[in-house]
Amino acid sequence: MQNKVLILDFGSQYTQLIGRRVRELNIFSEIKPFNNPPKDLSEYKAVILSGSPYSVRAEDAPHPDLSEIKGKKPLLGVCYGAQYLAHFKGGNVEKSNTREYGRANLSHVDSSSPFLDNISTGSQVWMSHADTIKQLPENSKLLASTHDVENAAFKFDGEDTYGIQFHPEVYHSSDGKQLLENFLVKIAGIAQTWTPDAFVETAVAELKEKIGDEKVILGLSGGVDSSVAAVLLHKAIGENLHCIFVNNGLLRKNEFDGVLKQYEGMGLNVKGVDASARFLDELAGESDPETKRKIIGRVFVEVFDDESHLVDNAKWLAQGTIYPDVIESVSATGGPSATIKSHHNVGGLPDYMKLKVVEPLKMLFKDEVRRVGASMGLDKDLLGRHPFPGPGLAIRILGDITPEKVTILQEVDHIFISGLREWELYDKVWQAGAMLLPVNSVGVMGDERTYEKCVALRAVESTDGMTADWVNLPYEFLQKISNEIINKVPGVNRVVYDISSKPPATIEWE
Numbered sequence: 001m002q003n004k005v006l007i008l009d010f011g012s013q014y015t016q017l018i019g020r021r022v023r024e025l026n027i028f029s030e031i032k033p034f035n036n037p038p039k040d041l042s043e044y045k046a047v048i049l050s051g052s053p054y055s056v057r058a059e060d061a062p063h064p065d066l067s068e069i070k071g072k073k074p075l076l077g078v079c080y081g082a083q084y085l086a087h088f089k090g091g092n093v094e095k096s097n098t099r100e101y102g103r104a105n106l107s108h109v110d111s112s113s114p115f116l117d118n119i120s121t122g123s124q125v126w127m128s129h130a131d132t133i134k135q136l137p138e139n140s141k142l143l144a145s146t147h148d149v150e151n152a153a154f155k156f157d158g159e160d161t162y163g164i165q166f167h168p169e170v171y172h173s174s175d176g177k178q179l180l181e182n183f184l185v186k187i188a189g190i191a192q193t194w195t196p197d198a199f200v201e202t203a204v205a206e207l208k209e210k211i212g213d214e215k216v217i218l219g220l221s222g223g224v225d226s227s228v229a230a231v232l233l234h235k236a237i238g239e240n241l242h243c244i245f246v247n248n249g250l251l252r253k254n255e256f257d258g259v260l261k262q263y264e265g266m267g268l269n270v271k272g273v274d275a276s277a278r279f280l281d282e283l284a285g286e287s288d289p290e291t292k293r294k295i296i297g298r299v300f301v302e303v304f305d306d307e308s309h310l311v312d313n314a315k316w317l318a319q320g321t322i323y324p325d326v327i328e329s330v331s332a333t334g335g336p337s338a339t340i341k342s343h344h345n346v347g348g349l350p351d352y353m354k355l356k357v358v359e360p361l362k363m364l365f366k367d368e369v370r371r372v373g374a375s376m377g378l379d380k381d382l383l384g385r386h387p388f389p390g391p392g393l394a395i396r397i398l399g400d401i402t403p404e405k406v407t408i409l410q411e412v413d414h415i416f417i418s419g420l421r422e423w424e425l426y427d428k429v430w431q432a433g434a435m436l437l438p439v440n441s442v443g444v445m446g447d448e449r450t451y452e453k454c455v456a457l458r459a460v461e462s463t464d465g466m467t468a469d470w471v472n473l474p475y476e477f478l479q480k481i482s483n484e485i486i487n488k489v490p491g492v493n494r495v496v497y498d499i500s501s502k503p504p505a506t507i508e509w510e
Contacts, residue, residue: 003027003028003045003190003191003193003194004027004028004029004030004043004044004045005022005027005028005029005030005044005045005046005047005048005184005188005190006029006030006032006037006038006041006044006046006047006048007019007022007029007030007031007032007047007048007050008032008033008034008037008047008048008049008050008064008081009031009032009033009034009050010034010049010050010051010052010054010062010080010081010084011050011052011053011054011062012050012051012052012053012079012080013503014050014051014128014167014169014170015031015050015051016031016323016464016466017169017170017466018031018048018050018078018169019031019323020169020365020463020464021168021169021176021177021180022048022180022184023194023365023368024177025177025180025181025184025185025192026192026193026194026195027184027185027190027192027193027194028194029048030044030363034049034050034062034064035062035064037064041068041069041073044073045073045074045188045189045190046073046074046075046076046183046184046188046190047069047073047074047075047076048075048076048077048078048081049075049076049077049078049080049081049082049084049085050078050079050080050081051078051079051080051081051128051167052079052080052081054080055095055130055131056080056083056084056087056088056093056131057087057093057094057095057131061084062080062084063084063088070085070156070159070161071156071158071159071161073160073188074160074161074183074184074187074188075159075160075161075162076161076162076163076164076183077161077162077163077164078164078167078168078169079128079164079165079166079167081163082133082154082163082164082165083131083132083133083163083165085137085156085161085163086133086135086136086137086140086151086154086163087133089137089139089140089156090137090138090139091133091134091135091136091137091140092133092134092135093131093132093133093134094131094132094134095130095131095132096130096131096132101127101128102126102127102128103124103125103126103127103172104124104125104126104127104146104147104148104149104152104166105122105123105124105125105146105147106119106120106121106122106123106125106144106145106146106152107121107122107145107146107147108121108142108144108145109121109123109143109144110141110142110143110144113143113155114182114186114187115143115153115155115162115179115182115183115187116143116144116153116179116182117178117182117186118175118178118182119175119178119179119182123174123175124172124173124174124175125146125152125166125167125168125172125173125174125175125176126166126167126170126172126173126176127146127149127165127166127167128167132149132151132165133151133154133163133165134151135151136151136154137156139156139157139158140154140155140156140157141154141155141156141157142154143155143162144164146166149165149166151165152164152165152166153165153166160187160188162183164179168180196368196371196372196374196375197375199364199368199372200232200235200372200375200376203232203236203360204232204235204236207232207233207236207237207358207360208236208237210358211236211237211240211315211316211358213240214240214313214314214315214316215240215241215242215311215312215313215314215315215316216233216237216240216241216242216314216315216316216317216318216358217242217243217244217304217307217308217311217314217316217317217318217355218230218233218241218242218243218244218317218318218319218320219243219244219245219246219300219304219317219318219319219320220243220244220245220259220263220270221245221259221320221388221390222245222255222258222259222262222385222388223320223385223387223388224366224369224370224373224382224383224385224387225320225321225322225361225366225369226319226320227320227373227378227382228320228361228369228370228372228373228376228378228383229318229319229320229359229360229361230243230268230318231266231268231373231376231378232360232361232372232376233318233358233360234267234268235376239269241268241269241318242269242271242311242314243263243268243269243270243271244270244271244272244273244303244304244307245259245260245263245270245271245272245273246273246275246300246303246304247272247273247274247275247276248275248276248279248296248299248300248392249275249276249277249279249280249403249406250276250279250296250391250392250393250394250401250406251392251393252388252393252410252413252414252417253410253411253413253414254414256272256274260272262382271307273303273307275299275303278299278303279296279299280401280402280403280406282295282298282299283295283296283394283400283401284400284401284402285400286400286401287399287400287438289395289510292391292394292395292401292510293391293394293395296390296391296392296394297390297391304317304355305355308355314355315355315356316355316356316357316358317355317356317357317358318357318358318359318360319357319358319359320359320361321359321361321362322361322362322364322365322366322369323362323363323364323365323464325362365463365464366387366463366464366465367463367464370383370384384427386417386426386429386430386431386432386433387430387431387465388433389508393406393409393410393413395508395509395510396409396413396433396434396435396436396508396509396510397409397435397436398435398436398437398438398509398510399438404491405436408436408453408489408490408491408492409434409435409436409455411485411488411489412434412436412455412485412489412492413433413434415481415484415485415488415489416432416433416434416457416481416485417432417433419477419480419481419484420432420459423474423477425473425477428461428471429459429460429461429471430460430461430462430463430465430468431458431459431460431462431465431468431507432457432458432459432460432471433457433458433508434455434456434457434458435455435456435457435458435498435509436453436455437453437454437455437456439453439454440452440453440454441453441454441493441494443493443494445486445493450493452491452492452493452494453491453492453493453494454492454493454494454495454496455485455492455494455495455496456495456496456497456498456509457478457481457495457496457497457498458470458497458498458507458509459471459473460501460502460507462502462507465507467501467502467503468501468502468507469501469502470498470499470500470501473497478497481495482495
């Protein structure tokens, strides 16, 4: 793959958005830490420097060696990246008198520059920085300004090196996609060949070469990621793929039987394994969210290890890991970005398990996984299914896990999700679920005092789960669902609705 873009991550919260915007142009992007770039740069046709929470004026500021990039490949510095190029190449970066954050409009545009082709004066951009470039390097040219930021965009003379102090990757920059297209297609000359069909063709060929005649075990969940991974692997290795769907006792109501039935007719070799008692026994008495995740991950591995011994010549464990899983579990920069939470399918296998790991979707965002699935003919209802966490209801039951709590939450969740479908709201929501809170509240039912559980309903809209906003569900719907839950689920006497966005909250409560 020669038409790739390298994004060097300096720890910005927007770095992943840069990657997604580039891919929306049908160009493959790859994010690497600024302090550990690829040794071989030959396959990258352009490089983008991300923003950062750091100041270029700080002693501990990220300071990569760009000698093999600047002037040799098309280079675009975004926010910190632009300030870095200016500061270390003879310009002057100073602390801004006022924090430059939010919407701004271009007041000057050099229309003769191909970098700003089809971008006019007045175009809205998004600023997010505390420093500002006061003086450009001598061998550079001003391309664009806003009313408050004179040096909003610039170019180095004699090379395809550009800097912008705003963020083209966020939706608030109205011509951000056009600017990225100008840089990557018109200036860097990158072919727009990154499509779902192209991904499938490339991935199948790579999987065939990587796996050969060896057998693969895949843990199915019934969700989009593992299903698309299964079909992709099946295209590559056929009957050598052995799918296992594990009932961990933390699935939605009737999900174990329903998912097994769903896979009938897809041509996949699927085996159902009921290990619910094993998981619940291991989780008994444990309240810490991270510990619960790790227990579930360990038991999953143990179950797969047991099952792998029943498959002759099984050499691989396939997982439906996607890009946000990797990003949230492992610091993208090896420093500036924080680990948010662990994912049960990220981080490798213990030494005793002699299976190699294959993750065919680990470079895709959720929306890309859906498009790849559609290109392979997967059912639209399956592709439209809401994401469901790998640890299942374990991280939606705050505190310790008991069979009784699982039953309560399964009933609450079933009423909520069924209601979304009945009211034709399901497809308008990216992810929804219920949380069982570790508190009891006083209520009155049948003229008697009750002291029972409280549940929280959560519904968000998102594109890939990296950011999310709560969904403004109709009051009439929430009223009906609340009444139905309290009337039909013993042990619950209060329902609340979560109106937190991500960030600062996460989608799940644990």
